[in-house]
Amino acid sequence: MKFGTKAIHAGVHPDPETGAIMTPIxxxxxxxxxxxGDHKGFEYSRTHNPTRTQLQDALAALDGGKHGLxxxxxxxxxxxxxxxxxxxxxxISTNDLYGGSYRLFTKVYxxxxxxxxxxxxxxxxxxxxxVTERTKLIWVETPTNPLLNVIDxxxxxxxxxxxxxxxxxxxxxxxxxxxxxxxxxxxxxMYSLTKYMGGHSDTxxxxxxxNDDELHQRLSFYQNACGGTPGPxxxxxxxxxxxxxxxxxxxxxxxGRKVAEYLKAHPKVEKVxxxxxxxxxxxxxxxxxxxxxxxxxxxxxxxxxxxxxIACLEKFQLFSLAESLGGVESLSGHPxxxxxxxxxxxxxxxxxxxxxxIRLSVGIEDVEDLIDDLKQAIG
Numbered sequence: 001m002k003f004g005t006k007a008i009h010a011g012v013h014p015d016p017e018t019g020a021i022m023t024p025i026x027x028x029x030x031x032x033x034x035x036x037g038d039h040k041g042f043e044y045s046r047t048h049n050p051t052r053t054q055l056q057d058a059l060a061a062l063d064g065g066k067h068g069l070x071x072x073x074x075x076x077x078x079x080x081x082x083x084x085x086x087x088x089x090x091x092i093s094t095n096d097l098y099g100g101s102y103r104l105f106t107k108v109y110x111x112x113x114x115x116x117x118x119x120x121x122x123x124x125x126x127x128x129x130x131v132t133e134r135t136k137l138i139w140v141e142t143p144t145n146p147l148l149n150v151i152d153x154x155x156x157x158x159x160x161x162x163x164x165x166x167x168x169x170x171x172x173x174x175x176x177x178x179x180x181x182x183x184x185x186x187x188x189x190m191y192s193l194t195k196y197m198g199g200h201s202d203t204x205x206x207x208x209x210x211n212d213d214e215l216h217q218r219l220s221f222y223q224n225a226c227g228g229t230p231g232p233x234x235x236x237x238x239x240x241x242x243x244x245x246x247x248x249x250x251x252x253x254x255x256g257r258k259v260a261e262y263l264k265a266h267p268k269v270e271k272v273x274x275x276x277x278x279x280x281x282x283x284x285x286x287x288x289x290x291x292x293x294x295x296x297x298x299x300x301x302x303x304x305x306x307x308x309x310i311a312c313l314e315k316f317q318l319f320s321l322a323e324s325l326g327g328v329e330s331l332s333g334h335p336x337x338x339x340x341x342x343x344x345x346x347x348x349x350x351x352x353x354x355x356x357x358i359r360l361s362v363g364i365e366d367v368e369d370l371i372d373d374l375k376q377a378i379g
Contacts, residue, residue: 023239063209065189075100077192090137122282124156150283166215194324196325268379296325304356335353335359
């Protein structure tokens with residue numbers, strides 16, 4: 001079954017009672033039992049909910065995995081994964097990653113005795129050098145947020161297996177439409193479903209997909225015990241979003257390519273970060289493990305001045321200045337003061353994240369209108 005067909009059909013089925021083709025929203029907290037412990041597979045909606053179950057099955061199918069788990073946010077999904085660790089364990093993560101992930105790692109779990117190493121993971125030698133006998137988890141974002149660095153998932157998997165560590169890939173920017181990390185050796189693939197998977201900027205959710213039964217059992221325990229589960233309405237919205245994921249991602253990629261090429265040719269633009277360019281670091285890896293290069297782009301104006309970036313962001317009319325990404329509408333952002341403000345300025349600079357960097361989430365509007373907006377905003 002090809003991806004577009006999977007997106008519409010896999011993991012879901014008509015409602016057995018009514019024949020409804022769309023998964024119903026089971027807006028219930030509890031379920032009647034025939035006798036104590038004798039029920040139809042559902043007893044309490046924090047533990048299982050029919051709408052969530054179909055979403056989890058659909059997510060697993062799209063990633064080529066056996067098990068999907070849905071969470072109330074991407075951060076709740078990350079939190080569940082890190083709960084697999086113990087005090088004294090060590091994690092290797094990219095030094096260019098989402099600010100919320102960095103904050104959770106350094107401000108929450110580091111206080112519990114878990115040590116985090118942030119390295120430039122597009123250089124696999126740096127990952128290998130950071131491995132110790134205590135390394136239990138390797139955390140990959142690819143392409144990274146916001147510098148679009150590309151990390152070789154298969155190579156990271158080889159390092160993880162040699163170290164006896166688990167490999168997690170945050171696949172939020174790519175979605176399974178562009179790359180499937182489990183096929184490249186990842187143990188877990190994680191998403192903020194808020195972004196492309198939901199696709200309409202109307203819900204906040206997260207997910208983890210795995211193949212290993214024991215790992216799924218451990219994660220399921222924390223999902224239920226800690227309670228970071230989504231409501232059925234949000235599950236319904238993401239199920240709806242998945243049905244158009246393939247057509248939306250195709251348009252995001254088409255528009256992203258044209259916007260990136262326009263920016264690269266613009267006389268007032270100093271640098272454009274987009275994995276589709278042949279001179280982008282690790283472009284060959286991106287071409288090998290991705291099916292296209294996505295709609296996320298970052299750029300810096302000539303002069304590299306924060307005030308120029310702010311002025312440009314304030315002039316946008318179609319690229320709305322807002323947190324998040326991956327919706328049908330185009331968004332712009334200033335990572336240093338928005339998505340990555342929780343990372344200390346010194347650490348941002350060491351990772352190459354300039355205070356003048358602008359990040360774009362290219363939507364699915366008519367690309368000529370988007371380019372006109374860039375033209376008037378940059379000047």
